[in-house]
Amino acid sequence: MDFQQLQQQVNFIYEIDKVKYIERKTKLFNSDRRENDAEHSWHLALMAVVLSGHSNQDIDLLKVIKMLLIHDVVEIDAGDVFLYDSVVSHTNTEAETLAARRIFGLLPPAQAEELIAIWEEFEAGETPEAKFARAMDRFEPLLQNRSNQGGTWKEFNIPYDKVLQKKSIIKEGSEVLWDYAKTLIDQSVDEGILKKD
């Protein structure tokens, strides 16, 4: 039996284990431990399963989940960039594009192409699936920061306006989720865990 294709897939399965070592800035719920990209991706994928009914548009849930499972794989080479970083760009960089080609390129060509295309679609954020997936990616840390008395907002001194601006992308994926998110952001100001001048 020829295991060539399977061996390429197994090489990819080995490689992506490194995602478990990539630390994010945000911490687990009610916790001092920073989340890693694998835990984060799992949580977002399951959030998409549960919240997909709130999408503004009809979505292909399988594609959304694929996006969320792979969206941070490029960070194996390119590293995690904090959402509120003002120096380093958070969107599709040259380093990330090279990383996508190298890592998904471990797979048989047709699969590599499919996953690179899905990753690029997520990064572009223009299709209904990408918009909903990106809403998940912005919504989870909002819940985490609230559960951690301000979390990264406090730790990195992020003000209300900046949070509102960065989180407003949720609206493109789900108006309902955005209404809810705004309520949580306002509550955070009232509770003194997010500063508004």
Added chain:
Amino acid sequence: MDFQQLQQQVNFIYEIDKVKYIERKTKLFNSDRRENDAEHSWHLALMAVVLSGHSNQDIDLLKVIKMLLIHDVVEIDAGDVFLYDSVVSHTNTEAETLAARRIFGLLPPAQAEELIAIWEEFEAGETPEAKFARAMDRFEPLLQNRSNQGGTWKEFNIPYDKVLQKKSIIKEGSEVLWDYAKTLIDQSVDEGILKKD
């Protein structure tokens, strides 16, 4: 706006964060750190994306992924049971059933029912989707133990026959994967990281 349904979903999203604290026996690839259930579930879901073409039967990949994302959520209450544990049963216990009802029961009723049904289907292991999902669950630790010079086989003194028996469930989901897995198990004996006799 009435956020009642959304609030139930958010309660579930909070609760499942605990999956990130549940430690498995097996360790990350080439590593001394034990894997947690969230990392494990993420890895299996992405393995299913990549390996689904090797399934014996046509499968609904979205359902397989849902199974893998939620399959260990019950361990929040019931705890992780080691595959080779000879005292505690690894399959669907009373404690797991109660856990499923409590945790998925945080969701709106229709969603709770859907996820409990999917979890039960995985546990029963009879449908093509459940068989393929269970093959993923057995295949990942095999790769991990090989990358860790025997890993839990060595640590807990598990012999070849036992490994072969437990892993043979892979065959029900994928003959191709099982042929490959057997090759790896035999190699492990040849390399002295799995004992035979």
